[in-house]
Amino acid sequence: SPIVTAYLARTPSSADAYRRARAVFPAGVTHDSRYQLPHPLSVTHAAGARKWDSDGNEYVDYVGGHGALILGHAPPEVMARVAEQAMRGTHYGANHDLELRWGELVQAMVPCAELVRFTNSGTEATLMAMRLARAATGRSRILRLRGHFHGWHDHVAFGVTHHFDGSASAGVLPALAEQAVLVDPNDEAGLIAALDAHEGEIAAAFLEPTGSTYGQVPLRPDFVQRMREETAKRGILLIFDEVVTGFRVSRGGAQQALGITPDLATLAKILAGGLPGGAVVGRRDVLELLDPERAAQRGVEKIGHQGTFNANPLSAAAGVATLEILRDTDVLDRTHAYAAAFIAAANDMFCELGLPWVAYGAYGAFHIFINPNGLPVDPRSFDAASLGYADLKLPRGNRVAGKLRLATRLFGVDLSPWPGGLASGTHGEAELAQTLDALRGAIRLLRE
Numbered sequence: 001s002p003i004v005t006a007y008l009a010r011t012p013s014s015a016d017a018y019r020r021a022r023a024v025f026p027a028g029v030t031h032d033s034r035y036q037l038p039h040p041l042s043v044t045h046a047a048g049a050r051k052w053d054s055d056g057n058e059y060v061d062y063v064g065g066h067g068a069l070i071l072g073h074a075p076p077e078v079m080a081r082v083a084e085q086a087m088r089g090t091h092y093g094a095n096h097d098l099e100l101r102w103g104e105l106v107q108a109m110v111p112c113a114e115l116v117r118f119t120n121s122g123t124e125a126t127l128m129a130m131r132l133a134r135a136a137t138g139r140s141r142i143l144r145l146r147g148h149f150h151g152w153h154d155h156v157a158f159g160v161t162h163h164f165d166g167s168a169s170a171g172v173l174p175a176l177a178e179q180a181v182l183v184d185p186n187d188e189a190g191l192i193a194a195l196d197a198h199e200g201e202i203a204a205a206f207l208e209p210t211g212s213t214y215g216q217v218p219l220r221p222d223f224v225q226r227m228r229e230e231t232a233k234r235g236i237l238l239i240f241d242e243v244v245t246g247f248r249v250s251r252g253g254a255q256q257a258l259g260i261t262p263d264l265a266t267l268a269k270i271l272a273g274g275l276p277g278g279a280v281v282g283r284r285d286v287l288e289l290l291d292p293e294r295a296a297q298r299g300v301e302k303i304g305h306q307g308t309f310n311a312n313p314l315s316a317a318a319g320v321a322t323l324e325i326l327r328d329t330d331v332l333d334r335t336h337a338y339a340a341a342f343i344a345a346a347n348d349m350f351c352e353l354g355l356p357w358v359a360y361g362a363y364g365a366f367h368i369f370i371n372p373n374g375l376p377v378d379p380r381s382f383d384a385a386s387l388g389y390a391d392l393k394l395p396r397g398n399r400v401a402g403k404l405r406l407a408t409r410l411f412g413v414d415l416s417p418w419p420g421g422l423a424s425g426t427h428g429e430a431e432l433a434q435t436l437d438a439l440r441g442a443i444r445l446l447r448e
């Protein structure tokens with residue numbers, strides 16, 4: 001295809017790097033979502049809303065560090081504090097002031113965070129949250145929403161992507177998958193039926209509170225509210241996976257924006273300001289299962305938790321700097337406004353071009369629904385919450401999405417793969433104009 005030919009001509013050095021990468025890494029990547037044909041970009045540096053590949057091409061970036069970079073790439077105030085901290089030591093194997101300030105900020109900003117335990121990643125946080133919930137309730141099952149992503153550990157490696165049916169993916173013990181209870185998002189009747197069928201067996205209900213993949217299939221707030229009421233009634237812990245939504249949807253995450261307080265929440269990404277880090281936060285009585293004295297007082301077993309790099313000083317420095325900026329400036333509002341402006345302009349363009357696509361999203365994220373059925377859709381009446389996964393995953397839609405991503409790169413814009421993107425506080429008018437031009441140019445190439 002001419003798009004692939006043009007991409008190959010523009011990115012020879014990325015192609016070379018990928019040939020070497022294939023000899024070192026399975027599939028030539030270190031994260032599944034970075035896999036891309038004919039080859040992913042090899043990035044050399046990044047600043048603000050932009051990044052550069054090894055051929056010197058410049059891109060407006062919407063990958064946003066997989067959601068970690070709400071302040072854009074290498075924000076000077078954050079990087080200065082990380083550099084300063086690096087000279088003072090990267091690991092003390094001890095308590096330190098920065099972890100304390102970091103934890104206090106989380107406690108002050110996130111409504112459910114009575115106590116905080118830092119981990120190294122979102123995956124570690126969801127694993128710990130599930131263990132805490134099982135210990136706190138003495139029950140074993142976890143209720144999850146189909147398609148909602150919670151990292152890659154064994155308790156969540158199904159019910160997403162290829163294992164929508166909830167069967168265990170290869171390498172995962174089938175017994176773990178059998179313990180899960182999968183419910184379709186926004187399906188209240190299905191939710192109640194599952195809760196009734198497993199009364200007294202479910203430790204926690206786990207969800208991405210704005211819907212899977214940053215709201216690609218949005219959850220209706222009243223469905224989340226129903227989950228809150230039903231779980232409270234039935235002694236089930238409600239756990240918001242705020243790895244993406246935390247500090248993005250609002251300063252206090254989706255829970256603050258929705259006005260629904262979960263029992264526990266998991267955090268990562270923005271939490272650690274572009275460095276590795278995660279946390280489980282929530283109800284004092286549950287987190288206290290990690291405290292030997294409190295556990296002994298209650299006559300229960302303490303939960304174990306280690307992790308060499310938990311709350312390491314570099315991540316703590318970046319986290320403190322980032323959360324302070326989010327708390328004290330209007331960066332979130334600007335990020336949200338940017339994505340909203342893009343969505344409105346993109347929909348105008350799709351209408352003008354007679355294309356049956358819809359841009360949608362909230363809270364600084366945008367998604368492009370490449371209507372694989374080719375049906376006309378009216379963006380004004382489009383209800384993304386009614387999208388079924390089947391609508392999003394049809395092969396033709398996926399093929400067009402892949403081509404769209406390559407084609408926009410030819411115009412200096414790098415979207416996320418689903419397709420869509422995450423804005424940051426550094427995306428401004430120049431980026432918006434360039435992105436819309438790139439989209440128009442890419443559509444022209446796709447139609448040729």
Ligand code: PLP
Nearest residue numbers: 121122123149150151243244268
């Ligand atoms: N939960 C959600 C909602 C995520 O989006 C992710 C990562 O994309 C994770 C958990 C896993 O976090 P991590 O990649 O830090 O392990």
